[in-house]
Amino acid sequence: MNCLEERILKDGIVKEGNVLKVDSFLNHQMDINLFNEMGKEFAKRFEGKNINKILTIEASGIGIACVVAQHFNVPVVFAKKSKSINIDGDMYVAEVVSYTHKNTNQVIVSKKFLSEDDHVLIIDDFLANGCALQGLISIVQSAGGTVEGIGIAIEKGFQPGGQIIRNLGYQLESLAIVESMDASTGKVEFRAQ
Amino acid sequence: MNCLEERILKDGIVKEGNVLKVDSFLNHQMDINLFNEMGKEFAKRFEGKNINKILTIEASGIGIACVVAQHFNVPVVFAKKSKSINIDGDMYVAEVVSYTHKNTNQVIVSKKFLSEDDHVLIIDDFLANGCALQGLISIVQSAGGTVEGIGIAIEKGFQPGGQIIRNLGYQLESLAIVESMDASTGKVEFRAQ
Numbered sequence A, B: 001m002n003c004l005e006e007r008i009l010k011d012g013i014v015k016e017g018n019v020l021k022v023d024s025f026l027n028h029q030m031d032i033n034l035f036n037e038m039g040k041e042f043a044k045r046f047e048g049k050n051i052n053k054i055l056t057i058e059a060s061g062i063g064i065a066c067v068v069a070q071h072f073n074v075p076v077v078f079a080k081k082s083k084s085i086n087i088d089g090d091m092y093v094a095e096v097v098s099y100t101h102k103n104t105n106q107v108i109v110s111k112k113f114l115s116e117d118d119h120v121l122i123i124d125d126f127l128a129n130g131c132a133l134q135g136l137i138s139i140v141q142s143a144g145g146t147v148e149g150i151g152i153a154i155e156k157g158f159q160p161g162g163q164i165i166r167n168l169g170y171q172l173e174s175l176a177i178v179e180s181m182d183a184s185t186g187k188v189e190f191r192a193q
Helices: A003-011 A032-045 A060-069 A131-142 A161-167 B003-011 B032-045 B060-069 B131-142 B161-167
Strands: A013-015 A019-021 A053-057 A076-079 A091-098 A103-110 A119-127 A146-156 A172-182 A187-190 B013-015 B019-021 B053-057 B076-079 B091-098 B103-110 B119-127 B146-156 B172-181 B188-190
Touching: A003 A032, A003 A146, A003 A172, A003 A187, A032 A060, A032 A146, A032 A172, A032 B060, A053 A060, A053 A131, A060 A076, A060 A119, A060 B032, A060 B060, A076 A103, A076 A131, A091 A131, A103 A131, A119 A131, A119 A161, A131 A146, A131 A161, A146 A161, A161 A172, B003 B032, B003 B146, B003 B172, B003 B188, B032 B060, B032 B146, B032 B172, B053 B060, B053 B131, B060 B076, B060 B119, B076 B103, B076 B131, B091 B131, B103 B131, B119 B131, B119 B161, B131 B146, B131 B161, B146 B161, B161 B172
Parallel strands: A053 A076, A053 A119, A119 A146, A146 A172, B053 B076, B053 B119, B119 B146, B146 B172
Antiparallel strands: A013 A019, A091 A103, A172 A187, B013 B019, B091 B103, B172 B188
16 A cells, blocks of 8 residues: 555545545645645656656645655646636647536647647546546647556546556556545555555 | 846746736746745845745746745645635635626635634735736735735736735735836836836
C-alpha cells in the first residue's frame, strides 16, 4: 500500500453517491509533502519516458501537477475551463462534461504552449468517467504532440474512465484505484497494483 | 532586480487596458523553477513569522502557493470560486468582484480548514484592485485566524489594491511592483524595492 492509499484510508470520507471526499489533503487543503511522495512515485513509473511538459486542468489538478513537475524538471501548463479576456490568440479547445458540477465546459489551452515538439505527461487528481482526461488528450493531439503518459491520484475503478483510456493504449498510472467503497461502513477497497 | 522582475522584462507582454500578459511562465504555462526562486524570496521576507498555513485562491494562485509552501513546510488551502456539490458542511464565504472576468464570485473555504489557531500566509499571483485579497483576508478573519503576511507575485502599483492593504497594516510583499507600463513601447517599469 502506497502513501496515497494509506492517506485515503486514514482521512478520506465516503459519502452517498460514490463520492470520496479527500478535501483535507488533496483537493481543497493540500498536503504538499504527500504531493512530493506522489511525484517520486510517478517519476519511478514513467522512468525512461521522454517527457518535456506536464498538462493538467484547473483547479484541483494544478497543485499536484506543480509539485510533481519538480520530479521531472519540466514546466506545467494548465487547461482553463472558461475563456478569459486575458487570453488572446488561438486556442486548442475541447468540450468536457463535468458530472461533479453537472455542466459542460470548454477546456482551452493556448496554442503557444503546446506543439508537435511536446511530449506530455497529463496529471489530474481524479479519474472517474474520463471526460476531462479525454478532453486533455484531444488537446495534445490537436497540437500534434505526444501523450507519453497519464498520472492520476485517485481512479474510481468501478467507473469506466480508466478502462477506456487503457484500451486506447495509453500508459495510465493511478496511484490509488478504488475498487469499491461503502458510505454506510466507510470502507474503501483498492485494486492490488 | 530579482528573478521575477527579470523574467517579466524578458517574457511579459504589455497589452492595451493595463494588461500584463505573463501566461508563458506564471499563470497558464508555469515555470516551476521560477516558483521555487520566488518561494526562497518569500521565505526570506517572512522569516521569523509564525506561519502554519498558506491560503490562496483558484486557479492561478494554486501552483505558486504549492511550490512556495515547500519553503515554509506548511499545507495549502485554496479558496474556491463557486460552490461545488462535493463540498458539504459549513463554509466561510466572501464576495469578490473580478475585474478580469467581469463578474462577482462567492469565494468559499471549508470551516474545517481554517480556525483561530491558524497563522496564515496569503499567496496570489496578481494584486491590482485588491478585491480577491480582501475576500481572502475576510475569510481568515471570519475563522478567527491571523494573517501573518501576504505574498504576491506581481502588484500593479498604479492601481489601489496594494496601498489599501498596506494601510490596513498588513505585511504585503510583492516580488514585482509595476509602476507603469506602456502597450505602445512594451516598456515596463518597476518600483525600486
